Amino acid sequence: MKRVLITGGAGFLGSHLCERFLAEGYSVICMDNLVTGSLDNIEHLFGRKEFLFMNQDVTEFIHVPGHLDAILHFASPASPIDYLELPIQTLKVGSLGTHKALGLAKAKGARFLLASTSECYGDPEVHPQKEDYWGNVNPVGPRGVYDEAKRFAEAMTMAYHRFHGVETRIIRIFNTYGPRMRLNxxxxxxxxxxxxxxxxxxTVFxxxxxxxxxxxxxxxxxxxxxxxxxxxxxxxxxxxxAEMTILDFAKKVLELTGSVSTLTFKDLPADDPKVRQPDISKARRVLGWEPTIDLDTGLKRTLEYFRTKVDERSARRGSVAAGDAAGS
Structure with missing residues (x-):
């Protein structure tokens, strides 16, 4: 049986990858320190003999007994609220964590895939963004901890490929959504x-x-x-x-949910990209890949998940309020 290690496997994207590789007949090792990941995302996989969870920080020494065919390195805070609150951890997982994961790939003879990001392009001066664009990143701005961590991770990955002959792949992920995103x-x-x-x-920025x-x-x-x-x-x-403005996106969410919420506007955060659109001509040519799920369909599927999460949060608040009232 083929065997894969997915770092950050209890996160939004990592948990979906765990499911996909299990469906493809792999044995899956999910590694996560649960700083931003959650056991809720993978609890339905516990009990399957092909699935193993390791609660571990990837920036520390990694020991995985047995063979590995592939390592997918998805460990990292990935949202602005996370990497702004966890700047040192974000830099460490992009540097030390990538180094440890690549070292394991070298030792096991495993193929390595790095989850990089469109944030490597920064606030781009080229639109749409192609892979040969080097970006416009502020290395000392608040977002630099994430942008530069991923840029370093890409450089480290290519160094291991060129110097050590490790089979490597690098994906630059653009804005992705779906079930298991965190409300906050x-x-x-x-x-x-x-x-x-x-x-x-x-809130629209x-x-x-x-x-x-x-x-x-x-x-x-x-x-x-x-x-x-x-x-x-x-x-x-x-x-x-398929590119759209944030304001139009907010209005689409209002329409989809049937909400009576109003729009409120706040200052744009520092170095927030003004545009973001992938040029996927390479993915079409090399992988035969392009997206097939339109925004309306995807949002409806995502909304079902968020309704459940909002109901759970409301129930918890109600329980806390009831407890406070009982104790007063």
Missing amino acids: DGRALPAFMGQALEGRPI GDGSQTRSFCFVDDLVEGIWRLLNSSEVLPTNIGNP
Whole structure:
């Protein structure tokens, strides 16, 4: 049986990858220190003999007995609220964590796939963004801890490929959404959906004219699977090129949820990208991949998940309030 290690496997993307590799007949080792990941995302996999969870920080020494065919390095805070609150951890997992994971891949003769990001392009001066664009990143700004951690991780990955001959793959992930995103992770979709479902004002940063391109998680996972099994070494964009403004996206969430929430506007965070759209011509050509799930379909599937999470949060608040009242 083929065997894969997925670091950050209890996170949003990692948990979906665990499911995909199990479905493909792999034995899956899920490694996560649960700083931003959650056991809720993978609890349905416990009890399967092909699945093993390791509660471990990937920046420390990694020991995995037995063979490994592949390592997918997805461990990292990935949302603005996380990497701004965890700047040192973000830098460490991008540097030390990538080094440890690559060292394990070298020792095991395993193929290595790095989860990089469109944030490598920074606030881009080229639109849409192609893989040969080097980016416009502020290394000393607050977002630099994430942007530069991923840029370093890409350089480390290519060094291990060129110097040690490790089989490596690099995916640059653009905005992705779907079930298992956290309500409080700071990204537009969970923030908008949580606020809309609870009837709170929807917070739009800036005037909402900045653009994003939203890819449903199932499409992304398919792209990751194809890239891992390809022979492409250099970075490859995976995302949905359908671009829209944040303001239009907020209005779409309002329409979908039927919410009575109003819009409120706040200052744009420092170095927030004004545009974000992947050029996926390489993915189409090399992987035969492009997204197949349109935004309306993906949002409806995601909304079902967030309704459940909002109901659970409301129930917890009700229990706490009831307990406080009983104790007063």
